[in-house]
Amino acid sequence: MTEQPAAPMTAREGALRSAVLDLERHVASLGWDGPVFVFALVRTADALAQNPGLARELPAEAVRAAEEDAEHLTSIEQDGLPGAGTLEELLGQLAWPDAVDGAAIVVERMVVPPEAEQGMPADPQAAVEYLMNHPAREDVRMAAGVLRTGESWCALRARSHDSDDAVGGSPEAVPGLVAALRSTFA
Template structure:
């Protein structure tokens, strides 16, 4: 594929670039722990601001991270949230989260099983039967989703399939999982 120099390439905002970098970093971090993991939630905070309010944190960060934060005002640090509140499902968990104004964004990771649309249409209505159908279906795909959003700003998604479990095979884009993007955004309102 070649790029036509006469066609302008849309500029990426510093916020979107920082968010995309943060989501990729979170995805690689979670992938290192393997599959079949729990839902994980991360606060996203601008590193420069974090270091101004808590200077002692600088000793806990890698020098490359500190250099990147000095060079880019929108550099983000992800802070995993321990001890999430109990919730029967992801939607309920996200609906119960809120963030102080010092948090610039948030990200969530979740694993799901997906089917092609035609197979979904044939899924039984009964919950137990649907679960059996889903787990036994030959076309099912296990996926890990990472969705991040900034307060009043962009969103970014990363999707990895178990069948193509490789850092170079991670799909990315601003709105790959619209429903989850919306749920993540609602925690920041």
Template structure:
């Protein structure tokens, strides 16, 4: 069983992003969010104070979509966030295999796609990863099936994605 990270403003922002994207169902394009300090957002736009909950937290602000002709892994390293952005989050859908299946995967990319698509233990998942400029991270993973699949969460469930997000913040 994975341990849930202690509650934090970053965890709350990650959960908010995950809930927001989940409302749209499955088969979505990648979604990208800037995380801004809620207190700074309220100071800049006082009219938003009634709509925002925790002034000590982070408010996710959705960004324009990831270009359809590029993968998230290609886009994230090209991002540059202004100083007013204290973190970022991305939500992607992927197919995951259990660790026991990883050793037998082919190296050829086309063959890999075929093998993963046909693997009986494949699992479609929605991943939400978020990081702050200080390097802290939180990640959620939700399986598509069963419908009531639990939300897994922790600091670095998908370390490669967290590393890409951290690189975009530097």
């Protein structure tokens, strides 16, 4: 059985991929051990049509990109996020107005291979300490974006391979995060 080639990316998918990668690079420039970042995504051309004065506030390259690509996305960082104990709780409190075409989130997590759970202490505090000091522990930055129309893109960067050319990605690389973001449009 031969593997079928992937379908070519649509302009909308390409715009989302580009926006998510730009957001991941932006957050990477701030260093590791940062907070959760949430962004609204809007089609730049639509935003400029509704508010022409916005052209003075956007970078010139974003205005040019919108002239060439109607799907180009501008990200708007969300300040003053509601308090939440977990990422799921935070996303459960978000909803977007109709003018918002999509949303993205950038978050850091620690991952270990499944076999690391063998021998993990039952006490939650001791388990955290065990995992934090596990030799196979890896810090990962995950950026995920979704559009109201259903498209998604995820980008992943490992602290151990911290360079822009080592960022991996795919539409469903972090399916739980994609599903949680999609639920903010329900």
